[in-house]
Amino acid sequence: MSDQHQPGDTPQSWEDMLRSMLGDGADDVMAEMRARGIDPTALGGPPDPMMMQYALAQVQKMLSAEGAGPVNADVAHDVARQVAVSEGDPSLTGRQAKDATDALAVAELWLDAVTDLPPAGGTRRAWNRSEWVEATLPVWNELAAPVATSVSEALATVLRDQLPEGVDDGEAVPGMPAGVLHGLGGILDPTQMMRRLGSAVFGMQVGQAAGTLSREVFGATDVGLPLLDSPDTVLLPTNVARFADGLDAPIEEVRQFLAVREAAHARLFTHVPWLRSHLLSIVERYARGITIDLDALEAQVRDIDLSDSDALRSALSGGVFGLQNTDEQKAVLLNLETTLALVEGWVDEVTAVATLPHLPHAIPLREMIRRRRAAGGPAEQTFSTLVGLELRPRRSRDAATLFAIVSRAQGQAGRDAIWDHPDLLPGTLDLDDPSGYLVRREAAEAEHADVDAALKEIFGSAEDAEPPTDQSGTDQPGTDQPGTDQPGTDQSDADRPEADDPTDEDRGPR
Known part of the structure; x- marks a missing residue:
């Protein structure tokens, strides 16, 4: 007959009882009990009911404390x-x-x-x-x-x-x-x-x-x-x-x-x-x-x-x-x-x-x-096994190379400016090709500048295009007023939004 504890058997020792309850977790539980002043293996067996209730209270405190949360x-x-x-x-x-x-x-x-x-x-x-x-x-x-x-x-x-x-x-x-469940x-x-x-x-x-x-x-x-x-x-x-x-x-x-x-x-x-x-x-x-x-x-x-x-x-x-x-x-x-x-x-x-x-x-x-x-x-x-999160910066060498390249080209101020905005942070492509990062960043910054200029043109024109009114407050169609954008109106370059610069189309990829 096997000496191994079988399901349904009455536990012959405290260790048997905890292993029956918790399997592989029993070792950690017993370590916790020892930290609280109880050594399950030293208590002998079979455990008497009063001592069992006391030990189970310790296990219950660890496993079922209200508000314990997911961890x-x-x-x-x-x-x-x-x-x-x-x-x-x-x-x-x-x-x-x-x-x-x-x-x-x-x-x-x-x-x-x-x-x-x-x-x-x-x-x-x-x-x-x-x-x-x-x-x-x-x-x-x-x-x-x-x-x-x-x-x-x-x-x-x-x-x-x-x-x-x-x-x-x-x-x-x-x-x-039954004593375990009752406890x-x-x-x-x-x-x-x-x-x-x-x-x-x-x-x-x-x-x-x-x-x-x-x-x-x-x-x-x-x-x-x-x-x-x-x-x-x-x-x-x-x-x-x-x-x-x-x-x-x-x-x-x-x-x-x-x-x-x-x-x-x-x-x-x-x-x-x-x-x-x-x-x-x-x-x-x-x-x-x-x-x-x-x-x-x-x-x-x-x-x-x-x-x-x-x-x-x-x-x-x-x-x-x-x-x-x-x-x-x-x-x-x-x-x-x-x-x-x-x-x-x-x-x-x-x-x-x-x-x-x-x-x-x-x-x-x-x-x-x-x-x-x-x-x-x-x-x-x-931690990787526990929550699937890799905390190892596998590509730190590539990143260091990128920062060194920027530092040589633009000084420490340019290197530190990489952190100015998360949208301009280098990505995996930049780590694959650190030497091309500055070119790609300049293109991205130009695109951002184009968008900003376009928005300025739209909203700037809207602000300047308030329709004229007569004394009664009604609109006067066809009346040319300074600051309005009427067809055929000859508007000076100084009054036009800066995004109307005809060279803007040649600034590079959008």
């Missing part, structure tokens, strides 16, 4: 903090904090010489990993929320059709211990339980990814998204020191190079007022266009028996969370990737120009950061 923020927070400190996260010493903030101050001086964008104006900060999690996790929850909502609703809809008759009325789900009380409705369990699952995944990122990032802007509401600049000395360990460059150079990158990002996000909303709106458009193929999802869970804990474990392991990206969605993702590449390319170019006169290892440090950003880390891969 359980409490679970995300707890998991992220646990992951952040899993490799150690000591408080920063005064020397570490001073070295970091001093490097950020020097970075501003160097950037003043190479860009017209002024300093962000925020506070210079040194954080440990836990502080980074606390400050940035709300944005990660917000990014994942729309996807979590769509997937959880679709999963609940499909599974509702698979439930045994009568379960929705509160009858026991076959195979789940979960307010979430007996399996459809609602699926939504809330989905919220907890997404919370765990977001927390895992954010916590992992906290061990990889050097500041608040590494991933290219504006994660802070304030214009602060940040360094994480622990991560900077670990990155510098083993490099040929001294840690002072590494710290200073990363500080310049952080300050450059902050200037861009602060003084290009449309950029933050532009990036976040791309993410929002992607989320708004998410569609879940219910037929495909139903095919994945059609044969699931809710009394089969192995089938439930497979269903909740993430296999059912497949997103169907439409052509429109793919275009939105390409737009996001291109914009992230432009942000990274500008920062890369500006940082190189600012550091080359001062840091002997600026070139190898630049190359190392380029490779690191293009490859992405485990946390970025987790």
